[in-house]
Amino acid sequence: MHLLYLIANWKMNPAKKEDALRLLKSTQKSMPSASNVRVVLCPPYVYIPLMASAKKVELGAQNCFWQKEGAFTGEVSPSMLVNLGCKYVILGHSERREMGEDNALINKKILAALGAGLRAVVAVGEKTHEREEGAEKEMQTQIIEGLKDVPQSKIKNIIMVYEPVWAISKGNPSHVSATSQDIFSSVLFIRKTIAKLYSRTIAEQIPVLYGGTTNSKNLLGILQEGHADGALVGGASLNAEEWGKMIRIVENF
Ligand code: PGA
Numbered sequence: 001m002h003l004l005y006l007i008a009n010w011k012m013n014p015a016k017k018e019d020a021l022r023l024l025k026s027t028q029k030s031m032p033s034a035s036n037v038r039v040v041l042c043p044p045y046v047y048i049p050l051m052a053s054a055k056k057v058e059l060g061a062q063n064c065f066w067q068k069e070g071a072f073t074g075e076v077s078p079s080m081l082v083n084l085g086c087k088y089v090i091l092g093h094s095e096r097r098e099m100g101e102d103n104a105l106i107n108k109k110i111l112a113a114l115g116a117g118l119r120a121v122v123a124v125g126e127k128t129h130e131r132e133e134g135a136e137k138e139m140q141t142q143i144i145e146g147l148k149d150v151p152q153s154k155i156k157n158i159i160m161v162y163e164p165v166w167a168i169s170k171g172n173p174s175h176v177s178a179t180s181q182d183i184f185s186s187v188l189f190i191r192k193t194i195a196k197l198y199s200r201t202i203a204e205q206i207p208v209l210y211g212g213t214t215n216s217k218n219l220l221g222i223l224q225e226g227h228a229d230g231a232l233v234g235g236a237s238l239n240a241e242e243w244g245k246m247i248r249i250v251e252n253f
Helices: 017-030 045-051 078-083 103-115 128-146 152-157 180-197 200-205 219-224 240-252
Strands: 004-009 037-042 058-061 086-091 119-124 158-162 208-211 230-233
Touching: 004 086, 004 158, 004 208, 004 240, 017 037, 017 045, 017 240, 037 086, 037 240, 045 058, 078 086, 078 103, 086 103, 103 119, 103 128, 119 128, 128 180, 152 158, 152 200, 158 180, 180 200, 180 208, 180 219, 219 230, 219 240, 230 240
Parallel strands: 004 037, 004 230, 037 058, 058 086, 086 119, 119 158, 158 208, 208 230
Antiparallel strands: none
């Protein structure tokens, strides 16, 4: 069965918990019956307990720390997330890389998340200038260093996301997305890199999603021509109508 993923990255939104609960409810109403579709909400940490027992949707976090517990002010451990019902955690997002997270730190977080039983949604992608100078090299380094020491037995809990930094909307819904051709070649490149690190079979099986100004207008092309196994959705996941449409597109794909 070919699994498809639609993962909502709410980032630091919405400002009020009532709106977060409204988005949760509308997602639950739009939930597909198709068993090959996974719809995951990744709200800010503080909303996770409010959604812990929510039916139908799966929960994820947008970050975690790599230590299990202790004197780490402001951090949240992977096992705390598991205890609240999270199954996924986004790691390596460019907005966190911009705040100073490097591949070595992201790698520690990935290993800790996998160790706690979470699925790591690992974002990789080039910045604008690297696109001109050789996007693939930067992405290759992110993959090799990010997945360092991840054993073959844990690779099924990795979901890769191609997220070119230049295509992320930053809340601007009319921002430019990558073309289906860009997406297809990067999805292939990610699989090739995984094949070199692990095996061809693993490379074929690992989910590779796309993220960067995805919406109900470009999603079908991303799946069909981009050959992505779904999307990591920022801005559009905060609009109940748009998000509902995207769920239906994946369901009918
Ligand atoms: P966007 O965000 O869909 O608003 O471009 C995607 C992301 O940053 O994960």
